[in-house]
Amino acid sequence: MNKGYVGALLLAGAVFITATSAQAAVHRVYPGMSIQEAIDDAYAGDTILVEPGLYEEADNGRYGLRIDKDNIRLIGKVKKGRGEDGLVRLRVAEDQETGVYAAPPGCDYDVSDDSALGIECRAKELKGFYIRGFKVEKFPKNGIQTRWVDGFQIVRNESAGNGHGNGNGIYPTLSANGLVRNNVSYGSTDTAMWIAGSENVRVIGNELYDSVIGFEITVSNNVTVIQNEIYDNTVGVGLFHPNGAGNPPLPVMADWVVKHNDIYDNNRDNDAPGGSLQGNLPSGIGVLLSGVSDHVVANNNVEGNGYVGIAVLGWCTGLGILDPNVCDVPPLKATPASTNNVIARNHLLDNGKEPPADAQLPPADILYGQPVEQFFEFETSGNCFKQNKPKNDFVSVNIETGDSDLPTEGC
16 A cells, blocks of 8 residues: 555545555544454554444454554544444454454463463564553453553543453553553453553553452552542452462562552452452452552542451462461462552541451451561561551551551651
8 A cells, every 4th residue: 555645535445544644544444344454454653543333343353353563543533422322332242352452463362471472472562552432342351451562552441341251451461661541441350450560551540440359460560550540349459469460570570659549439249250369359448468569559548448448468468368378389479578568648538347247357447467478487577657647547457466556667
């Protein structure tokens, strides 16, 4: 295709293509056309502009949409005031598994990161991906996923009922240098939004609800999470040890900054499959740090979570509920202690008022403890709890000492 002139309008198959420069073109898709055909016809750097309507890509195998070219921009036009008729809706068709999947060619979502193919996929990393304005509906695995992508933006999308087969709504994994902003995600039996195995990601202004976990980070480095609304999940925010992830540890897994978020009323019943990490989580936790180090949870509003507002636990303590054997099987991928975390200036209100009937740890606004890690002689120091408020009107419990004093040695 010659794209070296301006303003030409071509009809190629079922897709309108407007050439805008020698470097990029805009492919326009209307109801009744195929978005995937437009992606397949595009060159690196092109934009796919999709008009409102319901799209089902029935001939597209395991994915609703598959992006494997650099710098593709996928934009759904939204017409306000028209409800569902004003949205670009991508709905699952036949046996599809994941809704929108961006990764290098040949690198499927179930390729092991540390396999020969996974190592090859990381080496050829997709450069750039942008998606905005899509409502992705009812895919059993993941709604919108990046894998091995350097430079991505997921902006103003809606993940509706994806991950109902033990998957996730919005799921950047093994990716870097990303922005996830102003999305809505709900209805997952794992996590509404999960940052996994990734680096340098900003998560801003999203609404995450009605899932087993609202927001999760594992095996990542330098993730900033601000101004999100996280509510009506089983657990609002989960920051988990590498044993809770499918990805191998990174050399550095630090600097997860969770600030200025509203995390409230996370008391949803847990409907995840039994035997999984998420299936074992008790209901009613606002923020759970388990076996992670060098992170900040600060200036959040944490309210109305029935079991615990903020819990900082060792992986062995939290997962095994004081069972020392959990540190032995399976083998640990990294130290299980939670160290050098800062929990500061959070506003805590009415947490721990309705704990589960089978609760095995005390309810509280703030809960701290990792006695099992101490049993195995893992270093557990360096945490800092300071200036959480209201100063004299929240309940704190240190399960190591049996009193309300929280660690301050890292302050």
